[in-house]
Amino acid sequence: MYEKIEALLPIVEELTNRYTSGDSTSVSQETAKQLVEAVIYTIKVAEGQLAGSQTLINNHMTIGAQYALGKRLIQEKTKEALACFNALCNVGTNYEQIYLKQSKKELLHFFNYYDVEYNPQDHLVFLDYPVLAKVSGFTGIEYIWIYVHSLYRELSFLNQLPQEQVVKTLEVGEKDYRTLPINLCTVFAQGTFPDEQAKQEKLLAMIMEA
């Protein structure tokens, strides 16, 4: 990436100028690092390198245009993730799962403090509740977007079923499910098909595709 840094300099310079409101020509190395990473992350989003999406930029696009596109995509993804989070808040119960409740609080914190322009690469929060979707390797809004959408699909599935039945099945799957950092759908699949690994995986795949 270093060979690209010279080309990124004008964008980083402009971003730094906005960051300091034009009051300072210099920033700490820590801040400079954060801003360089912000620019690189934003351009990567435009390049579609993240979240497995297809390449969005073409060869004729200047690096400035790539940055502008990336910024717009991040803003759109943030809006989408927030809309999904709002929908998630209206999806029934948390089944008294403490890690799920805590992660929802953390997500709220993310949407209050996420910095689209100066720190988009940082998702700020630790989400202890594991979702079915693969989130490792992603950062910033990419991570949150995948996490929130996966969580929404999972809880929507469980909430389609009678709550009492779900709780009973969860207790069969893992009696301490409320206090362990485990995925509810995985526990539900274990409770529904005890000792039948293939069926459990099929059910989880079905939930993910829903």
Place this chain on the structure above:
Amino acid sequence: MDAYQIMLNAGKEKEQKSIVSCNDITAQFGLVLSAEDAIALQESRNESLRTHQRVEFGAGILEKLIYAFADSQYINQSDYLDTLIALQEVFYLFKNESMDLLSDDELISFMEEQFEGVCYGDMEYLSGTCLEIFVAAVRAGYDGYLESGGKGEYGKFDEVKRWDKDLYFQVLKELCWE
């Protein structure tokens, strides 16, 4: 070459020219920088930035410092380069010490006013006393500089009694009546 070095090298020649072009203004105060001086200033600036772990973009702070101190009664051509080198070192040090709460202009205004005032051109006193006291207040939450732009601030924190009426009359008495 690492990312940091690339940033430092960017616009190097352009900046050297703009530093030398400051002579158009500063020459009237008898202060002139050669092309070699400009390079020396850049090198010491880069060293200061490294020491204080800062990164500078755009035009940099040198020109602002040159213009702010151009009419100083305590700077001569013989010590011009050394003074500028010391000033930029002090600038970056206290930019960090103030946790970036002070803008470039506020910090330079404060430095220039004290250098010409209570410091009488003494760099040690400027950094070791005036800036130390002022920046400690800024870190502690003082924000009066936002309104004043860094001007007329030191009097609020000065620990030294600048005017002693009794001492004045004693000296006057000794000089005139004894």
